Amino acid sequence: MNPEEMAFKLAYMTSVIYMVYVMCWYGSDVAQKSTTLTQAIFHSDWVGIDVKTQKIIIFFMHMSNTPLQIPIGGGLCNLSIPVFVSIIRTAYSYFTLLKNFK
Numbered sequence: 001m002n003p004e005e006m007a008f009k010l011a012y013m014t015s016v017i018y019m020v021y022v023m024c025w026y027g028s029d030v031a032q033k034s035t036t037l038t039q040a041i042f043h044s045d046w047v048g049i050d051v052k053t054q055k056i057i058i059f060f061m062h063m064s065n066t067p068l069q070i071p072i073g074g075g076l077c078n079l080s081i082p083v084f085v086s087i088i089r090t091a092y093s094y095f096t097l098l099k100n101f102k
Contacts, residue, residue, distance in 0.1 A: 020084060027070045027079025034068035 038061050046057050069078035077083050 017088070020087060024079050024081055024084035024087075027083075028081045031067045031069055031078070031080065034064065037064045 041057060041061050041064070046054060069080075071078055072083075
């Protein structure tokens, strides 16, 4: 393999890994920030507003108790940093397995 081809493959692999990492990082960030949403709503000044809006806010607080996840693979798993680590470990395992067959 010539140096230009090797450099291209390395740059491509690095960009794909970075792209997957960014998606997983944002998935973790969304999940983490969605858990603080209920507390932020509760601590806002919603006591003095009309009853209809209070009921809507209480319903929204109830619905936001579960963390928001971004599913991938048809709901197989959610985007997160542990999923990224698992992807990298599995890819490296496949790489070493294929390298041993060579």
